[in-house]
Amino acid sequence: MKTVVFDRHVLEQEVKPHALLDRYRRLLAEDVMSRLAESDQLKSTGCPGCLSHGGSAAFEKLGMTYRQCETCRSLYVSPRPTEEVLVDFYRNSKSSLFWRERILPETRETRREKLFSPRAQWLLDVVDEYLPKAQMGVVVGYHNDLMIEELLRMEENLFKLLVTNPVADIECDHLKSENVVIRPMPESTLDAIGPSDIFLAFDILDRCVDTDALFSAATKSLAPGGLFVGSTTLISGFDLQVLWDRSESIYPPDRMNLLSIEGLTALYERHGFEALEFSTPGMFDVEIVRRSIQGAPQDDWPRFIRYLVENRDEEALHSLQEYLQRYRLSSFGRIVLRAVGTS
Numbered sequence: 211m212k213t214v215v216f217d218r219h220v221l222e223q224e225v226k227p228h229a230l231l232d233r234y235r236r237l238l239a240e241d242v243m244s245r246l247a248e249s250d251q252l253k254s255t256g257c258p259g260c261l262s263h264g265g266s267a268a269f270e271k272l273g274m275t276y277r278q279c280e281t282c283r284s285l286y287v288s289p290r291p292t293e294e295v296l297v298d299f300y301r302n303s304k305s306s307l308f309w310r311e312r313i314l315p316e317t318r319e320t321r322r323e324k325l326f327s328p329r330a331q332w333l334l335d336v337v338d339e340y341l342p343k344a345q346m347g348v349v350v351g352y353h354n355d356l357m358i359e360e361l362l363r364m365e366e367n368l369f370k371l372l373v374t375n376p377v378a379d380i381e382c383d384h385l386k387s388e389n390v391v392i393r394p395m396p397e398s399t400l401d402a403i404g405p406s407d408i409f410l411a412f413d414i415l416d417r418c419v420d421t422d423a424l425f426s427a428a429t430k431s432l433a434p435g436g437l438f439v440g441s442t443t444l445i446s447g448f449d450l451q452v453l454w455d456r457s458e459s460i461y462p463p464d465r466m467n468l469l470s471i472e473g474l475t476a477l478y479e480r481h482g483f484e485a486l487e488f489s490t491p492g493m494f495d496v497e498i499v500r501r502s503i504q505g506a507p508q509d510d511w512p513r514f515i516r517y518l519v520e521n522r523d524e525e526a527l528h529s530l531q532e533y534l535q536r537y538r539l540s541s542f543g544r545i546v547l548r549a550v551g552t553s
């Protein structure tokens with residue numbers, strides 16, 4: 211299995227403008243409280259990684275309770291809204307509209323260059339290496355329009371793509387290609403599609419209502435030897451472990467499932483996948499922690515971490531980030547899995 215280390219110099223603020231994010235967070239807080247936390251359809255759930263029940267309450271965010279699994283240490287929201295309520299949230303809430311109409315357009319070219327063009331190139335390399343004869347891919351995650359644009363630009367003979375996320379018709383209506391079919395559908399019906407060769411799961415594992423059902427659907431949809439390719443935010447990563455409830459990366463509903471490395475491993479192994487690559491090529495953990503401590507020096511922080519970020523130079527902090535990548539301790543995780551059997 212490969213563990214990949216990145217060495218790219220990308221500053222976080224280039225892809226996430228802070229002023230817009232502040233306004234987005236205010237809208238999000240109002241929407242989550244009124245549409246999700248107060249929904250009369252909340253349901254309790256077990257761990258999204260190992261399925262254990264009875265995780266202990268960790269903290270609350272925007273009126274919703276995060277629990278931590280005592281077996282694999284994944285962090286997850288429970289009770290949580292139904293898929294129907296969640297899809298309505300992503301299609302119609304004020305914060306979702308602000309995200310689509312303000313944040314995405316204003317950061318479009320930066321995201322294309324810094325995030326989605328490299329992701330598309332990586333994906334083409336993965337397919338070249340592991341499944342060069344792929345004919346059909348299913349795109350189940352959110353915000354994949356730029357990646358698809360880049361795939362179409364880079365590869366003339368791209369495999370066909372079926373885009374299924376619940377807002378695909380809104381996000382991808384400008385994509386005109388005979389190779390791309392837009393068909394938004396609930397996650398609970400994904401198991402009816404296929405056979406496919408690649409299951410593209412970017413920006414979905416952290417926010418789907420039922421991770422186990424998502425993997426079941428992938429297992430049913432993929433032809434033998436097919437690939438599950440995706441990325442997600444991992445609670446085992448450095449910045450989330452240090453900042454915990456103070457992390458701005460932990461909020462419902464985008465981050466309802468924060469799997470640990472161990473939780474994600476349990477999840478894919480249970481569904482008959484083997485890992486071809488499982489890396490944490492994140493670049494921002496140390497910088498996020500440094501900025502958080504700098505922004506609230508009066509707060510109580512782990513003594514050693516505070517000393518480290520306040521007393522070591524850029525080179526030392528960069529080396530720490532490389533160490534986190536190398537030992538799978540960053541909070542940004544990326545996987546390439548191969549379907550080897552059914553559960």
Ligand SMILES: [Zn+2]
Pocket residue numbers: 257258259260261262279280281282283284473
């Ligand atoms: Zn667990």
